[in-house]
Amino acid sequence: MSQKVHPYIPNMVPEVQAEMLKVIGVESIMELYSCIPEELQLKENLKLPPALTEYELRRHIEGILNKNTSTKEYVNFLGAGCWQHFIPAVCDEINQRSEFLTAYAGEPYEDHGRFQALFEYQSLLAELVDMDVVNVPTFDWGQAAATSIRMAARITGRKKVLLAKTVAPERSKIIINYGTPTLEFEYVQFDTKSGAMDLEDLKTKLTEDVAALYFENPSYLGFIEAQGQEISNLLKANESLMVVGVDPISLGVLAPPSHYGADIVCGDLQPLGMHMNYSGGQAGFIATHNELKFVNEYPSRLFGIVPTVKEGEYGFGDVAYERTSFAQREKGKESVGTQTALWGITAGVYLALLGPDGMQEVGQTIMQNSQYAVQQLNQIANVRGSHFESPFFKEFIVDFNQTGYTVEQINKRLIEKKIFGGKDLSLEFPEFGQTALFCVTEVHTKEDIDGLVQALKTSLAK
Amino acid sequence: MSQKVHPYIPNMVPEVQAEMLKVIGVESIMELYSCIPEELQLKENLKLPPALTEYELRRHIEGILNKNTSTKEYVNFLGAGCWQHFIPAVCDEINQRSEFLTAYAGEPYEDHGRFQALFEYQSLLAELVDMDVVNVPTFDWGQAAATSIRMAARITGRKKVLLAKTVAPERSKIIINYGTPTLEFEYVQFDTKSGAMDLEDLKTKLTEDVAALYFENPSYLGFIEAQGQEISNLLKANESLMVVGVDPISLGVLAPPSHYGADIVCGDLQPLGMHMNYSGGQAGFIATHNELKFVNEYPSRLFGIVPTVKEGEYGFGDVAYERTSFAQREKGKESVGTQTALWGITAGVYLALLGPDGMQEVGQTIMQNSQYAVQQLNQIANVRGSHFESPFFKEFIVDFNQTGYTVEQINKRLIEKKIFGGKDLSLEFPEFGQTALFCVTEVHTKEDIDGLVQALKTSLAK
Amino acid sequence: WNEPIIFELHQPGEKGVELPPVNENVALSVGDGTSAIPASMQRKNKPNLPEIGQARVLRHYLRLSQETLGSDFNVEIGQGTCTMKYIPKINELLVRDPKMMELHPLQNEETVQGMLEIFYKLDLCMREISGLDYFSFQPSSGTQALFAMASIVRKYHEQNGEGDKRDEIITTIFSHPSQAATAAVKGYKIITLHPDENGFPDIEKLKAAVSERTAGFVVANPEDTGIFNSKIKEFTDVIHQAGGLCFYDQANANGLLGITRAKEAGFDMCFFNLHKTFAAPHMCGGPATGALGVTAELKEYLPAPIVEYHDGKYSLKNDLAHSIGKVRSFHGVAQTVLRSYAWIRALGPEGLKEVAKMAVLNNNYMYHKVLAIRGASAPYVKGHRLEQVRYSWEQLTQETGVTTEDVTLRMTDFGLHYWTSHHPYIVKQPFTLEPTESYSKEDLDEYIHALEQISKEAYENPEIVKTAPHNSTIHKIDEQDYLDNPDKWCITWRTYLKNTKAYDLVK
Amino acid sequence: WNEPIIFELHQPGEKGVELPPVNENVALSVGDGTSAIPASMQRKNKPNLPEIGQARVLRHYLRLSQETLGSDFNVEIGQGTCTMKYIPKINELLVRDPKMMELHPLQNEETVQGMLEIFYKLDLCMREISGLDYFSFQPSSGTQALFAMASIVRKYHEQNGEGDKRDEIITTIFSHPSQAATAAVKGYKIITLHPDENGFPDIEKLKAAVSERTAGFVVANPEDTGIFNSKIKEFTDVIHQAGGLCFYDQANANGLLGITRAKEAGFDMCFFNLHKTFAAPHMCGGPATGALGVTAELKEYLPAPIVEYHDGKYSLKNDLAHSIGKVRSFHGVAQTVLRSYAWIRALGPEGLKEVAKMAVLNNNYMYHKVLAIRGASAPYVKGHRLEQVRYSWEQLTQETGVTTEDVTLRMTDFGLHYWTSHHPYIVKQPFTLEPTESYSKEDLDEYIHALEQISKEAYENPEIVKTAPHNSTIHKIDEQDYLDNPDKWCITWRTYLKNTKAYDLVK
Known part of the structure; x- marks a missing residue:
């Protein structure tokens, strides 16, 4: 008995296969696998549960999901x-569009809309943080912070990094994992009554090999760090960079770190329109001023706007592509790949809806x-x-x-x-x-x- | 204090209004209402609950809906x-597309896709019922049956209509409401053991003023009426038409009524991919042979395929538009308006997915x-x-x-x-x-x- | 895209979806199931449907969707009379809740209290908006609501023993053709009043028309011209004095919310299109809802069931003494009832009034601008209009030969709708624009600019307009009689295949 | 559409959405809330975002979506190496369940048993597919999985006291650049092996490269050429003998499911891209998942937490003895874990093997057809390939001057993707096609036909190709150095506005 043709695999139709094999000039599909040595070929079928039809699958998965209690219920x-x-319904409508959902890495012509939406995201977030350069999103806040710090180390040519002790411990794990063994990390203590950074401790640790200090505002522990400008002054005097992590939803009322001297700003986009998805909604961002020494150290893609041959029309493309590991492998800046572009587009929709x-x-x-x-x-x-x-x-x-x-x-x-x-x-x-x-x-x-x-x-x- | 600008009403911005009023040359919007006599103008605001923001609205409505117990739970x-x-996920994806959701009555050029999707629906359903003409969907089975019967009466020029006593009583109410006062209705009895139509009773009632007999197969009561051909023979001898209502999901295994002599076939599309929606998923269809006397009596829109000036390209348009009440008002065939087009498109998707x-x-x-x-x-x-x-x-x-x-x-x-x-x-x-x-x-x-x-x-x- | 007809995608053996299979033990118990079908009722051949893989079916319909100009995608002003307004996405999200989608209409009332609550609360809102006393949401379009009202008129007079005597319904020529058509379905003779030179329904003509045969009067106000009949109360008084019922087509209510109501104008019944004025989507032409309201006197005539509320419980009332029966199965289009309730709650009383005011402001702004376009005019009364205007290109056609149909095709090139269905064709070379409250001044200017551009082209280079579309999904449709000649029309693909030879001969 | 930049839609006063308002009593209790902010931390000016009504924002992004060529819309073969396959709609419907979307990652385990069950069950599936023993779904792309594996290699050697000594990682030039780049991030020196004349990694070169400094070996197999290294077991043996770990980039696993596994080939670790091989969507470039599998020996090195199952209960294990810490916050992209589990369950073991076989069949069919196109070739070994092929237009370029970049732009006119990112640029004028199992023969023929047509044009009338695109959303981008000149690049709209004068000077 011939196997059923699966709805996802059109060419399982035996007649079609026969025709294709004839064109190729082989007798069976397994002949095409002759490159794989016999001893590496599996002799038996995988031991997996049998296939489910769409309706069975739906009942199966929904049955499992029903064991969860969601934040809509509690x-x-x-x-x-x-x-x-709060997530505006328009955000979901846009990120569930079949086009955005299934697009990937097309070129500026056939994927013009994707390029524009991501360029607009960069531009909208730039206004929120009040800086001139924002990247195509990274994985999450932790990795954005780690990359920001690595950028700072490359810019300054220094190896030591100070972390506020109030940085989220789980985020620190990501930062340290991305930073070692190249960088060395040291914690700066905080005032136990207010959470504020202990500036004396900072001064002590601010040696001339310090590439950067990283702290978060509002901090992981919720408080607002008010000493941004003082910290910046200390760092500037030491020619160290200030890297600040922020919750972007706070920036309608809190001063963006660029206003108190931050060189690199990073954070998580999840509050700007992403469902929590058991942590699947996280997405990181990095922002800097438009200075060559910063731009050149981004590992990420950066979309830029360019004129087309038609007056008044815009196109988009990759800025300074030669920086990236796509182009330079291990000699590129860190590494780049698939990250969280759809959440970037969504954050753009969110910011466009809310406005100032x-x-x-x-x-x-x-x-x-x-x-x-x-x-x-x-x-x-x-x-x-x-x-x-x-x-x-x-x-x-x-x-x-x-x-x-x-x-x-x-x-x-x-x-x-x-x-x-x-x-x-x-x-x-x-x-x-x-x-x-x-x-x-x-x-x-x-x-x-x-x-x-x-x-x-x-x-x-x- | 000025009123908030509502997200759905952009021109609530006072400056914009002022500019527009200036162009019009009036002082206030209420001046534009001068045509409405003072005594008809409401003096007070409507007594309705206050506006809710999107998030409040969502919590409010979901709170109400949570009082329901759905067929997913029981x-x-x-x-x-x-x-x-079973409803394939692709059906929902298509009928939730923003384009189909918000389109209406555009022309064959800018709405080419809508015309094609509905023409394809007509064509797919035509194969299922094995007839040559299918209309753009009507409201539901009841109205489709009512209209089919009225068509039969116009075609035959007769006024009496026989209904099988096993027709769904709620459907009969629609049929009779649409039929009176023009038509007269009489019930044909059934065999209490099998549900089958009582052919003797039919013969008695089949007088020469009978325009049509209407019965359902499978019937409202579930049984399969096996005497289709015998009934058809009796009707043909009397020059009465046979109108049969069907559940289309049965037609992969049951003979379509055209095979046992039906002149007009009708039914409900809801089983073909529509969620129940507390009855919002109903949609009716009517099918006939491609004979002028039938086609000319459809009140509905009928989309036809036509060549364009480019070789091999198809366009679409309204067949015999002059029949309709759009064109002829009370002299048109019955009446036409917004019906259930989106469900027609969905039924087409369903049939294309399932195949023979x-x-x-x-x-x-x-x-x-x-x-x-x-x-x-x-x-x-x-x-x-x-x-x-x-x-x-x-x-x-x-x-x-x-x-x-x-x-x-x-x-x-x-x-x-x-x-x-x-x-x-x-x-x-x-x-x-x-x-x-x-x-x-x-x-x-x-x-x-x-x-x-x-x-x-x-x-x-x- | 150049997407083939779906039958052309047929590849024998491919499959679009797998169905839930029968349980093996069930099959063992009952066999193949289909042998139970009497031989005469067995289907002999499978239906001749195409076989296509899932991805290809999806791609086909997604491409067709992109070839459809939904109101979400353009400045949707050109489908005048249709009140194409913004369809809030939050409402679409709410109707996809399984607690809405997966309800059966015959479930025990206890298990659908939420659904009934929404019907009831929308009823309360509609009562306040119209001034009438009870609403049914069973009619599933304006046309069906008109039919239901005509049915009530008949039942009412029958109940009063005047069923045979009162056999005329009066309407106006600028009201929607469905008013006349549905009344005719209920067996009425139609008397159609034509307007006076200013476009107003003529009260003298009405007085001349009424008699003891008058069953009812149905009218839109404003009519599709955007002209409001300020004497409407006199009209309804005349009818009432003659013993008729007055029913109100409120398809054009968008400029009136919170401004004026059916009750004060003397109507016994009215309906609103939830898919127009109350922001439910048009869905390519339904399903929709014509919310039907009546005075307390007519409550017992409504199609059943209606929702009632007593002692903290919602229930369905089926036993209405004089009910016309049903017009649609079960309860109507419940998800659209939910959408409109959500929309009203998102706006509140002040918001609804703003809707009306902005719709009128937008329309009069356009009116002013369009009249300034060379070749365009708006017949009948000068001065302001309410929420829409029926314009005319009569002068343009006379001076350039460019007709309103030509303009339709050219507007396609601008990615805009421009509707041609302006029944009745009394205004020459008509076009009807209804900007609603949803569009910004900038949007309106974009639409106006396109019209200006086309007018300019018509005067300078009419061929551009007459050979349009230049930039559409398809080229110009062959203008032979493919759609009106019974030997040539093809309403299904199978007919097209049968007729292909005939086509070839014609060519 | 000719959609402006979103900032150009700004109309002061308009609003896109209303936020949930503060409760009046809350405001009475605490005041304005923001006065609590220290003066130094108050934002002085509102952010310079545009103000736009909801309908216009929606229209803008919907239009941009239509200007994006998702894989749902075309025969998505040209983004070779990316395994663009059919994304089942049922899976998208499942991930929109509030019981998936609305879960917080720190919820008590009792309240997320369903979620944990899905993680665990996918882990079981992946174990069977790879032969390895434990999986983590925390890495959120292939690149991050590679980074995590490099981190494990380092931690492993540190744990064995060889952290400083072993500082080299060996890879191959046809493996993805992220392999080298992420290992470099972990401080490793990279040794890159070049292939022999047939395109195979050269075992002699490997033997020459290994030493006591070898920390690990990372490779894709097949590489992006579609060539399978049949000596892979010998490679891993060589590394193991030298004391290194072998980790496997299974980005190209689509032709191997149910055919051959990481375990038998001798790997200590591997990862799969759920968004490639396991049918999760690419979402314009993430979020994604690189499912990371290890042998039992390396379990304690995984990023924490992982899911375990004991006594009918699922739980999170955080205390892994040598855990590298974390690579992504919390648990990774949970909704994609669900998607891939659903996909595997929709196919079953036979279905997965069919996926592999059809991917290979489709690829070899295309391979045969493409080689017949004038000007096209496929460098390296003749005979069959697995699931993709890196082709070359070198001959076409030499004979007609048309480059692979020109072809890219011309393919746009056919509504098809054709990718240019074929790192490393060793194959000249490269193009990489990967047809997967999702496309029918007819689909493949369509793609092939477009390539044939372009080849024909190149030889007959190369200008058509060189001036493409003719039929795209936008015209050809100005070829000046706007993207590489720091004085001209504009990464945000604000920079564009600042630079506009500079632009004008250049023009």
């Missing part, structure tokens, strides 16, 4: 690098909601709404040390009340004791926050 | 005119599953799996008369077990007592059917 206060924000007022408004609403949450949490006996005294953006450390419960215990009780509590910090920052990083954004209603407070009250009273 | 055995079938083998296979699987269900239901004490003795396609009447329970009681118990039982027939066909119309299709697994049987056993044992 109220979520987790952030810590992946955040729940929208970016300001979303930042403001986030701050109002998160401040309200801290205020209300402070009403709970033995709970400190914010471990730090300093201002924060959308995340803050809730201190449960006086409650007698661990964060793990508290979060379990919250789940029973259909709430995902904040990220347990007791492993990453044991010095804080039992604390958790909560995230409140514009998607949280007053009822959501009041519900959290009520749930905590009940849980802690038990 | 196993569904309801049919009776709206059926649950797929249509046969789906028909066969449905029959196997439904026969299995009846077989298993027969195993339950006091339950008769099929009230009729005759063969059936996907629906069948389950007889609960011996159980001591009403269908209403039984269905309530099934809901507790997450099953939607069949449609209660005790109101529409009180002569059957406590019976319900169950529908089993290719989407039901053996486990679904066994689950139903088990649930019934438990429920009836209580």
Whole structure:
């Protein structure tokens, strides 16, 4: 009995195969594999479950997915690098378009729309960070930071890198993995009351082999680092570069790092229109001034606008392609490949929809909601709404040390009340004791926050 | 304070309005309403709930929808005119395309794709019913049947219409509403054991003023009417037309009505790729032979293929447009307007995906599953799996008369077990007592059917 | 793309999708299933459908979609009377919720409380917007709503024992042809009023037309000219005095939301096209919804069921004493009911009024600009119009020979729609523009500029216009009688194949 | 379309979307929120973004999408090495499930059992397909998987006390440049082997290159030429004897599924591109997944976490003894993990093998046909190739002056892709075609026909080719040094505006 023709594989039709084999001049397809030595050829079929038809597949996968509980069902206060924000429906419409979904690496003519959409993304994000050069997106914030740091090292010709101790530990792992063995890393301490960088410690460590300092603002721990300009001054005096990681959704209200002296800015695009997708929504960006020494050190593709032979018409292309590892292999700048272009296009759509007022408004609403949450949490006996005294953006450390419960215990009780509590910090920052990083954004209603407070009250009273 | 500019209404920008008003030469927009007498102008704002932003709207609507329990959550055995079938993902992709979603009534040039897709739908469905003319879709089966009957009356110049008593009562309401006061209707009785049309009764009622007989096959009650040819012979002898309603998904295995003498065939496209949408997926079709007297009586648009000035290229246009009420108002054939074009395109996609083998296979699987269900239901004490003795396609009447329970009681118990039982027939066909119309299709697994049987056993044992 | 007809993609053996297979044990229990079919009812040959792999089917239809100019893609002003407005993407996302898509219409009411709530809440909104008392969303287009209203008129007079006596319905020539056509389907004689020299329906003609035979009066206001009949209350009074019902085609309501209502104008019934005024998409021509509203007096005539709300529970009411029965199966196009409810909630009362005002502002801006184009005019009353205008190129045609059909084809080259269906053809060389609230001034200017350009071409080099399109998906369609000659028309591919020889002979 | 740059659509006051507003009581409680920001950190001016209504933003991006040639729309053969195959729509529908889209990566494991199950089950599938023992889906492209493997090589030798000693990685010139580049990022010296005259990696050269400094060997097999190194086991043996690790770039695995595996060829690690071989979409260039597999010996080096299964429960294992740390945040691109799992389940073991066989059949059919085109050749070994071929137009260029870049632009006129990125540029005037299993013979013939036509044009009327594109979205790009001259390049619109005067001077 002949095998069924699979809908995904048209040439399984035996008559067509026979015709093609005749053209090639062989008897069977396996003859075409004669280059593979007998001993390397598998003798048996793979031991995989049998094929499912489309409807069976759908029931199978949906059955598995139904074991998940999503943030649409429970109220979520987790952030810590992946955040729940409002996503305009237009963002989904565009990134689900069959054309963008299935395009890849076409040329500026037949993929004109892809080039334009990514050039526009670069341009829109450039306004948000107020810098002149932005790359086609990288993998995520961690890798963007790692690459930014490597760029700084190449620019300065130095090998030592300072990291703020408040940088997200998981991000540090990426940075250090990308940096070693070429670079050496050292942490700069912070003030335990405010989270702010310890400038004295910075001065001590700011030796002449320091290529760059990297810190985040708002920081992983939520607080706003106010000493940007002072830090920049110290670095400039040492001819070291300042690399700052930002949450771009904060930049409608917070000063972009370029305003306080950053040389390279990086961060994650996920807040700008990407669903969380269990971390599949992350995408990194890097921005610099339009100086040759910076541009030349980007490993990424950079799309530029060019005139066509027709007056007034635009085309697009790769700027300074010869930098890349595509062109230069191991002699290129770091490495480049498939990264997260679709999220770049989506972030562009998001910024075009929100505009200047929208970016300001979303930042403001986030701050109002998160401040309200801290205020209300402070009403709970033995709970400190914010471990730090300093201002924060959308995340803050809730201190449960006086409650007698661990964060793990508290979060379990919250789940029973259909709430995902904040990220347990007791492993990453044991010095804080039992604390958790909560995230409140514009998607949280007053009822959501009041519900959290009520749930905590009940849980802690038990 | 100036009103916010709504994202859907760009010209709410005050400066733009001022500029436009200046061009028009008036002071305010309300001046443009001077044609509306003062006493007709509303003095107050409408009493409607305040506007919601996109995110609020989403939470509001999803909150309401969450009060529904869908057929994805419960196993569904309801049919009776709206059926649950497998829908290939490609169907959704195509009918959700922004282009098809928002197009309307463009011309053959800029909407070439829409014309072609609908012409192809006509052509594909024509193969399924084996007739030469198919219209752009009508509202639903009921209206398609009503219009088919009116066409028959115009063609024959007669006023009396016979309806099989087994026609869906809700469909009859549409037919009669569309038919009166012009036409007169009379029912033809059926054999209570098999559901088959009572040919003696038909002969009696087949007077010379009979324009047409309308019956359905497979019928509303599920059984297959095997006397098609005999009925046709009787009608032909009387110069009456035979109008047959069909479920198109049966036509891979059942003979199309054209094979047993139907003059006009109609039915519902919903099984061919449309989600049920709480009945929003219905769409009707009408098919005839390519004879002038039939074509001229269609009220619907009919797209035809035509050459363009370029050799080998096709264009499309409206065939015999002068028939329509667009052209002739009350002197046109019935009436035409927006109907269900998108579902026509979708049905075309469905037929193109399934092909001849797929249509046969789906028909066969449905029959196997439904026969299995009846077989298993027969195993339950006091339950008769099929009230009729005759063969059936996907629906069948389950007889609960011996159980001591009403269908209403039984269905309530099934809901507790997450099953939607069949449609209660005790109101529409009180002569059957406590019976319900169950529908089993290719989407039901053996486990679904066994689950139903088990649930019934438990429920009836209580 | 130069996409073949789908049958030309046939490759025997290929397959587009695999169906859910029958369970082996089921097959063992019942056999092949199809042997149960009586011999007379067995299909002998498989249907002659093409066999095509999934990727190729997808590519085919995706390409056809790109060859379709949806309103999302252009400044959609040229399909006047159709109220082509912005279709919010959030609404499309909401209707794709399985809790909407996967509901069966006969589910137990307890399991569709959310769906019923949406029907009911939209009903409440429509009541407020129209001033009428109960709505049905069963009619699935404007035409079907008109048919339903004509059915109610008949049932109403029958109920009052005047069914046979009252056999005339009055309408106006500038109202949509479906008004006359559907009333005729319900057996009525149609009396059509022509306008006065200013384009207004003529009250004297109305008075002359009414009689004890008058069953009803149906009219759009404004009509498709964008002219509002300010004497409308007098019209409805005349009809009521004669014993007729007045029903209102609110297809042109977009300039009236929050401004004026059916109730105050004296109507007994009205309908709104949810796919026009209330931002549901047109979907290539349906499915759609004609939301039908009536006064409390006529509630019992509505097609059943309607949704009611008592004691915190929504339910379906089927037993309406004088119901006309049904016009569409089950409940109508539920997903479009949801879309329109979402749209109203996104705008709120102030937003709805802004919709109306901006639609009127946009239209009068265009009106002013279009009248300045050489060769264009707008017959009838001068001064302002409401939400649309029926214009005329009569002067252009006289002076250059370029007709409105020529302009249609040339507009294609600009990537814009320009509709030719301006029933009735009373205005010569007509074109009808309805800019709605959705387009910005810049959008309007783009459309106007295209018209200016074409007018210029018509006067300077009419051949450019007359030989259009130059830049369309296909070339000009052969102008022979392929569509009107029964020996040549091909409504299906199989007919085309049968006729190919005939074609060849003609050529 | 002639769509402006989005900044040109700016109309002050317009708005694309409304954000969820702050609750009034919240605002009363905390004030404006932003005053809490230290003065030094307040943004002084709003970002200079455009203001545009929603419909116009949508229209803009929809038009750009239509100006993008996705693989759904054409016979996508010309992006050789990229394995452009059919992307099943059912998978896209599945990843849009809120139970996939709306999961936070730090949710309690109990609440993401379904997600973890999919990771784990795909791991099991990949183990069987490769013969290796554990997989991580954290790397988010082939490049990142290569980087992760280089990181493991380093960590492994460090763990064995040979971290400093072993500082060389060997690769081949026809392997992807990322192999060399990522190893260099990890501080390795790169030794690149050039092929013998038949295009095979040369085992003698390998033997000459290995030493006690050898840390690892990375290679694709087949390489981008479609040539399979049949001595691969000898290669890995040589490396192992020298104490190095072998890691396998399986970017070209599409012809090998169910045919031959990494394990039997002696590799310690390998990766597959889920977005190539396993039918996840390319999404304009990511997000993607490079599924990284290792032998049991290397499990503890994987980036954490990985998914485990015990006693009916899925869990995340974070404590891997020698983990290289992380390469991407959290868990990688989860939705693509789901897509590939769904694809494998749609095919089953026989289906996967058919994929491989048809990819090879299609390629050899094209190979045979392309070699018959005047001016085309395929350097290196004669006979069959596996799933792709790197061809050359060297002869065509010599005889007609038409280059492969010219052909690229002309292919655009046929609505087809034809890629120019054939690093390294060793084959002269290269083009690389990879037909995969997704295209029918008719599709292949269409592509071949376009190449034949262009060859014919090149010989008969080369100007047609050299002045292409004639039928593209845009005209030919100005060939000045706008992209390579730092004074002229504009990577953002703001730079373009600043430079416009400079532009004008150049012109």
